[in-house]
Amino acid sequence: MGHEPRPCSVAIGLGSHDLGVAEVTAELYQRGMAPLVLFTGATSRTTRERMPRGEAEHYRERAIELGVPDEAILVEPQARNTGENIRFSRALLEERGVSVSSVLLVSKPYEERRAYATARKLWPEVDFVSTSAPMALAAYIDSIGDPQLVVDMLVGALQRLLLYPAQGFMISQDVPRDVQEAYERLCAQGFTSRLIPDVTQAE
Template structure:
């Protein structure tokens, strides 16, 4: 059973991850690979709204996705977006990235290879990683303007869509840990974390929601995505 305190702490982390950016027209979008096809669906919706002329889907596979997305996260995203009416010529696929840092670096290289001018980017991620994705992107590609967005949904709705409350809380805890430790390792920009968010994270960590934590932060983990 998930206690009321645990739900409250998870909600606090969920709310902190939401950047509150209003999507607006940008040069391109980058959809970050994961287990969640909702990223591709949101990118497709933004395309149909005229928010960007091109989307890059980026991602190889992880231990979470290797069976359900055997052709790679980016390729499965491409297929889903095309099912939703995004034309093939409006999609680029970056199939190698295995963490958020690589998502950004490899997508940048791909766009440069195609000589696509970029001044602003819609960054589409999972709802519980908006802030983490934004902090990584700003650190690695500061020359462009970033707008961070995700599928609009509540924590309860997201848990229902995944079907595993403990896994979602584990992922929230892991995302928060990275926001707190990765700036010192150069993986993302520093952000102010409210005391209440830190307290909520510590309670969840101490309650055993640890499966997505970086085991040895001092070892210089390479920003592995908390799928």
């Protein structure tokens, strides 16, 4: 999205198969961009085997390896989709008495816009800065090592940007025509494993 990271009340790392999210969140903490880190995420079909203790817990362990003190980390281990990431994180911060006016929202590079649109819908009074690892697509695919997975998930994220605003799950975002056409081509080529047939079910 082109947001420039700046100091915020908290950095929230959204759970996924990509430990790079934890690494970016740790780097932002070490740069003084947030005094507190919150990792959110249970497991999914993608992470059940590679992150058996849960995405948020594996993120916490990686951040500690990178020098973030354990006392600066909160873990939200129940969320199973982006909406729950936001709602459950908000509830945990309120429970802990953390005053939040701004959030560094850390996600996978191709999830920045979806994360932002969801957060703005569910927590409208907070200022969100959406960020991720600054990587081009080819480099990101190399880092994950699974081109099919990355493109399938990218296509799924775009589908949600197109459909979820009407369902009340996120704010509307402009999707340029050339992006829609690329999405349609990828669907036609079979990158469809992350598409949702039932848009009444938030994910």
